[in-house]
Amino acid sequence: MTKPQKRSPQDGFFWKTKTLEQLSPTEWESLCDGCARCCLEKLEDEDSGRIYFTEVGCRLLDAGGCACRDYPNRSDRVPDCVRLTPKEVRELTWLPPSCAYKLVAEGRDLYWWHPLISGDPNTVHEAGVSVRGRVERTETEVPVEELEDHIVSWPALLPKRAKLKQRPR
Ligand code: SF4
Numbered sequence: 085m086t087k088p089q090k091r092s093p094q095d096g097f098f099w100k101t102k103t104l105e106q107l108s109p110t111e112w113e114s115l116c117d118g119c120a121r122c123c124l125e126k127l128e129d130e131d132s133g134r135i136y137f138t139e140v141g142c143r144l145l146d147a148g149g150c151a152c153r154d155y156p157n158r159s160d161r162v163p164d165c166v167r168l169t170p171k172e173v174r175e176l177t178w179l180p181p182s183c184a185y186k187l188v189a190e191g192r193d194l195y196w197w198h199p200l201i202s203g204d205p206n207t208v209h210e211a212g213v214s215v216r217g218r219v220e221r222t223e224t225e226v227p228v229e230e231l232e233d234h235i236v237s238w239p240a241l242l243p244k245r246a247k248l249k250q251r252p253r
């Protein structure tokens with residue numbers, strides 16, 4: 085006998101009923117929680133292939149607003165900016181555990197702080213998931229050879245309050 089699938093309060097919403105490939109452009113964009121963790125500079129260990137996050141932002145990152153300063157032209161301005169596709173979401177190993185695309189690809193629910201759940205774009209900051217207040221410099225201010233000194237682990241982790249079932253009072 086097959087085990088009945090556990091129901092979720094998010095059943096019926098587009099991110100639960102559609103695959104990443106089936107999302108409209110508007111749905112796709114709305115799925116981004118605005119954390120900007122993916123806009124941090126990363127370093128790859130040539131031997132192991134492991135990716136390390138740094139606390140240094142991309143040159144176009146507005147770290148306070150957690151937004152790209154030139155989103156429509158980002159690929160022209162920053163050729164190594166990763167434009168996520170469903171395929172990349174499934175294949176990239178470095179996407180943060182909080183990333184909504186990753187959660188949806190894995191069939192998981194969005195967290196309470198995701199703007200699609202809370203209705204409030206500020207909850208991603210309130211939950212400590214965004215990069216706000218944690219990026220002091222951009223790649224234009226830190227020489228590549230010094231990036232190693234700025235490796236941090238928090239972008240690959242989820243803060244305790246972000247893991248809660250609902251918004252803490
Ligand atoms: S990590 Fe994912 S959810 Fe966060 S800004 Fe990047 S694409 Fe959006």
Ligand code: SF4
Nearest residue numbers: 123142145152158165
């Ligand atoms: S170009 Fe914009 S979207 Fe791309 S990594 Fe930089 S800040 Fe983020």
